[in-house]
Amino acid sequence: MVCVIVITLASGIAGVLTSSIAATAVAGDRTKAEQCAADRVEQIRRMDYDAVGVVGGNPPGVVPSSSPCGNGFLATAVVAITYKNDPTPTSYATAANYKKVSVTITRDRDGFAITRLVTFVSPSSRAPYGGINNAIINATVIDLGTNLAYQGATVHLANGPSANRSDTTDVSGAASFAALTPNPTSGAQSFYDLTVSAAAGYQTLAADVPPGTATPPTTASHIQLAPSQTSATSLRIFKPATITLVLLDAAGQPYTGGASIQIASSFTGTTTTDSVGSGSSVRSITTLGGQPVIPGATYTIKGFTTSGLCATPSPSPVPSSGYPENVTGTFTLTFTACPTGTLAVNVKQLGSNANGADVTVTGGPNNISTGGTTDVNGNATFTVPQGSGYTVTASRVGLSANTSASITAGSTTNVAIALPSPPLKTVTITVRDRLLAAYKNKPVMVSVTGGPFGTAGTAPAYTTSPSPANTTNTTPATVTVSVPQVTGYTYTVKVSVSPCVVGTFRTGTNTVSSAAGAVSVTVDLTGTLSCPYTP
Numbered sequence: 001m002v003c004v005i006v007i008t009l010a011s012g013i014a015g016v017l018t019s020s021i022a023a024t025a026v027a028g029d030r031t032k033a034e035q036c037a038a039d040r041v042e043q044i045r046r047m048d049y050d051a052v053g054v055v056g057g058n059p060p061g062v063v064p065s066s067s068p069c070g071n072g073f074l075a076t077a078v079v080a081i082t083y084k085n086d087p088t089p090t091s092y093a094t095a096a097n098y099k100k101v102s103v104t105i106t107r108d109r110d111g112f113a114i115t116r117l118v119t120f121v122s123p124s125s126r127a128p129y130g131g132i133n134n135a136i137i138n139a140t141v142i143d144l145g146t147n148l149a150y151q152g153a154t155v156h157l158a159n160g161p162s163a164n165r166s167d168t169t170d171v172s173g174a175a176s177f178a179a180l181t182p183n184p185t186s187g188a189q190s191f192y193d194l195t196v197s198a199a200a201g202y203q204t205l206a207a208d209v210p211p212g213t214a215t216p217p218t219t220a221s222h223i224q225l226a227p228s229q230t231s232a233t234s235l236r237i238f239k240p241a242t243i244t245l246v247l248l249d250a251a252g253q254p255y256t257g258g259a260s261i262q263i264a265s266s267f268t269g270t271t272t273t274d275s276v277g278s279g280s281s282v283r284s285i286t287t288l289g290g291q292p293v294i295p296g297a298t299y300t301i302k303g304f305t306t307s308g309l310c311a312t313p314s315p316s317p318v319p320s321s322g323y324p325e326n327v328t329g330t331f332t333l334t335f336t337a338c339p340t341g342t343l344a345v346n347v348k349q350l351g352s353n354a355n356g357a358d359v360t361v362t363g364g365p366n367n368i369s370t371g372g373t374t375d376v377n378g379n380a381t382f383t384v385p386q387g388s389g390y391t392v393t394a395s396r397v398g399l400s401a402n403t404s405a406s407i408t409a410g411s412t413t414n415v416a417i418a419l420p421s422p423p424l425k426t427v428t429i430t431v432r433d434r435l436l437a438a439y440k441n442k443p444v445m446v447s448v449t450g451g452p453f454g455t456a457g458t459a460p461a462y463t464t465s466p467s468p469a470n471t472t473n474t475t476p477a478t479v480t481v482s483v484p485q486v487t488g489y490t491y492t493v494k495v496s497v498s499p500c501v502v503g504t505f506r507t508g509t510n511t512v513s514s515a516a517g518a519v520s521v522t523v524d525l526t527g528t529l530s531c532p533y534t535p
Contacts, residue, residue: 029073029075029107029114030114030115032069032071032073032075033069033073033075033105033107033114033115034105034115034117036069036070036073036075036077036105037077037103037104037105037115037116037117038117040067040077040079040103040117041101041103041117041119044063044079044081044101044119044121045119045121047061047062047063049099049121049122049123049124051063052081052099052101052121053081053099053165054079054080054081056164056165056166057081057165057166057167058082058083058157058165058166058167058175058176058177059081059082059083059096059099059165059178059179060163060164060165061081063079063081064079065078065079065080066078066079067079069105074107074108074109075105075106075107075108075114076105076106076108077103077104077105078103078104078105078106079101079102079103080101080102080104081099081100081101081102082099082100083095083096083097083098083099083100083176083178083179084096084097084098084099084100084120085097085178086098094132094134094136094178094179095136095176095178095179096134096178096179097122098120098121098122098123099120099121099122100118100119100120101118101119101120101121102116102117102118103116103117103118104116132227132228133182133227133228134178134179134180134181134182134227134228135180135181135182135225135226135227135228135229135230135231136176136177136178136179136180136229136230136231137157137176137177137180137192137194137223137225137230137231137233138174138176138177138230138231138232138233139155139169139174139175139176139177139194139233139234139235140169140172140173140174140175140232140233140234140235141153141155141169141173141175141196141198141234141235141236141237142173142234142235142236142237143202143236143237143238143324144205144236144237144238144267144294144295144296144297145238145239145241145295145296145323145324145327146296146323146324147296148173149169149171149172149173149174150169150173150198150237151169151170151171151172151173152168152169152198152199153168153169153173153175153196153197153198153202153237154166154167154168154169154196154197154198155167155168155169155175155194155195155196155235156194156195156196156197157177157192157193157194158192158193158195159188159189159191159192159193159210159214160180160181160183160189160191160192160193160225161181161182161183161184161189162179162180162181162192165177180192180225182225182226182227182229183224183225183226185224186214187214188214189214190214190215190224191210191214191218191222191223191224192222192223192224192225193210193212193221193222193223194210194220194221194222194223194233194235195209195210195221196208196235196237198237201239201240201324202237202238202239203237203238203239203240203292204221204235204236204237205236205237205238205294206291207219207220207236208220208221208234208235208236209221210222220233220234220235220236221233221235238292238294238295238296239295239323239324239327240286240292240293240294240295240327241286241292241293241294241295241318241319241327241328241329242284242285242286242293242318242327242328242329243263243284243285243286243293243299243301243318243328243329243331244282244283244284244285244328244329244330244331245261245276245282245283245284245285245301245303245330245331245333246281246282246330246331246332246333247259247276247280247281247282247283247303247311247333247335248281248332248333248334248335249334249335250334250335250336252334254281254282255281255333255335256278256279256280256281257278257305257307257309258275258276258277258278258279258305258306259275259276259303259304259305259309259311259333259335260273260274260275260303260304260305260365260366260367261273261274261275261276261283261301261302261303261304261333262274262301262302262303262304262365263285263288263299263300263301264299264300264301265288265294265297265298265299266297266298266299266300267294267296267297268288268289268294268297270289272288272289274288276303293318295318295319295323295324295327296317296318296323297317297318298315298316298317298318299315299316299317299318299329299331300315301313301315301331301333302365303333303335304338304365304366304367304385304387305335305366306366306367306368306369308337308338308340308366308368308385309335309336309337309338309366310335310336310337310338310339310365310366310385311333311334311335311336312333313331313332313333313334316329316331317329338366338385338386339385339386339409339410340383340384340385340386340407340409341383341384341386341407341408341409341410341411341412341413342381342382342383342407342411342412342413343361343381343382343383343384343390343392343405343407343412343413343415344379344380344381344412344413344414344415345359345374345379345380345381345382345392345394345415345416345417346374346377346378346379346414346415346416346417347359347374347378347379347380347394347396347416347417347418347419348378348416348417348418348419349396349399349418349419349420349421350421350484352378353374353376353377353378353379354374354378354394354396354419355374355375355376355377355378356373356374356396356452357373357374357378357380357394357395357396357419358371358372358373358394358395358396359371359372359373359374359380359392359393359394359417360392360393361382361384361390361391361392361405362390362391362393363389363390363391364384364385364387364388364389364390364407365385365387365388365389366385366387368384368385370382370384374394384407385407386407386408386409387406387407388406388407389404389406390404390405390406390407391403391404391405392404392405392415392417394417394419395419396419396452397422397452397486397487398486398487399419399420399422400419400420401417401418401419401420402417403415403416403417421484422484422485422486423484423485423516424482424483424484424485425482425483425484425485425514425516425517425518425519426480426481426482426518426519427448427480427481427482427483427491427493427512427518427519427520427521428478428479428480428518428519428520428521429446429478429479429480429481429493429495429520429521429522429523430478430520430521430522430523431478431479431495431508431523431525432508432522432523432524432525445495445496446479446481446493446494446495447493447494448481448483448491448492448493448494448512449491449492449494450489450490450491450492450514451483451484451486451489451490451491451514452484452486452489479495483514484514485514485515485516485517486514486515487514487515487516488514488515489513489514490511490512490513490514491511491512491513491514492509492510492511493509493510493511493512493521493523494507494508494509494523495507495508495509495523495525507525507526507527508523508524508525508526509523510522510523
């Protein structure tokens, strides 16, 4: 029993001694920490006012942001210096009336903050004109994924006439840069540039990245300040998102036939075209139009195939939840037959319905390609999926024209295409008649038929002049007619002459090639002369 009591008393005494030693050590650390903080504050108070600031901080200066206490004390002095906005009544609000200095001493072995000392430093004299000529930039950092302020981002200000500096955004996402020298209107320092550093994986929206030039235009991150101006700006950051597409057929099985994809973003207001290759039923998309996928936006996705299948899942934000830890949104595209409409095409050439014209229909949301040939009325009809962006092309004898079309499901869209007229060639027709002794100033009816256009041209009342010089028509009359110039066809030339009684004709025919180049042809008149003729 006696041994037990002695052991118990010894344990209690050891505990008391240990606690006492620990308390003494803490008290000693606190004393050293307070001395270290006081030394740093005193050093800062002896500096020129313009030098009071953390290196690269806001305001900038020559004070290190951290330094060891030294003298065998294993602790670090962490310094923070900020402007204070504390104007006197009726004075100009510069947001930089004096500076607040905070020195925190942290123990190296565990990072414990032992003590903190705060002091204020004011200029020896007020700024010229009360600081009214200086300017301010108030920047707010927004996370696009949540559309909320981002706390803890570092905003860097550079390239202007004031020294480069940086600051960390507060709980409202704000960082304020006061007492800035206004920009000159030209030159290398005519703009201040703002950049943002945030947590790993974040990046700045391209529109809010400074252009890296001292020329206009002004943007959210490229700011030209006038004297006494306060500029408020927002800088947008985000963690890039991923859109995952899963393609299924109508039976719910993976669809691997290849598809065109349209992705509309509520953020940009634009639609981007992409594709899923044949043989794959899953696709991950990280960029749209060369830019990262923006989180928090709502995306509307449509799928199309050249075989006439469509898929339209419901619009959804990306990601649907869990940002910023989760940045992926998944869309399931189930492909079924697209709603269709009718496309009715009429083709004309030389003012008439073009029979045998080739018509093709391409494009549209499904990127289809189909074709046909016009009938005798110049018509061709197609059944195509609904949507816009179709190109309708007609061609005939080497000449073509096109137009655009949009199709509404269950309706007929009428499209008219006028093909260009072919170039013309001249046919010189020599008219010979060995039965008539002579004639002059009488109507000669000339028609040219055939070729791809039916009646290609007509000369209804050409008059021969001068008349033949003798009965053998050795000096015959000539007429000319212009006809379409194409390749691979033959024209029939017909000449009719009524030398005496109306309705009584002597006629003749011949043929001529439709190929390029002027051509001559001779037509001999035949038939019985049913009346006497006196020239």
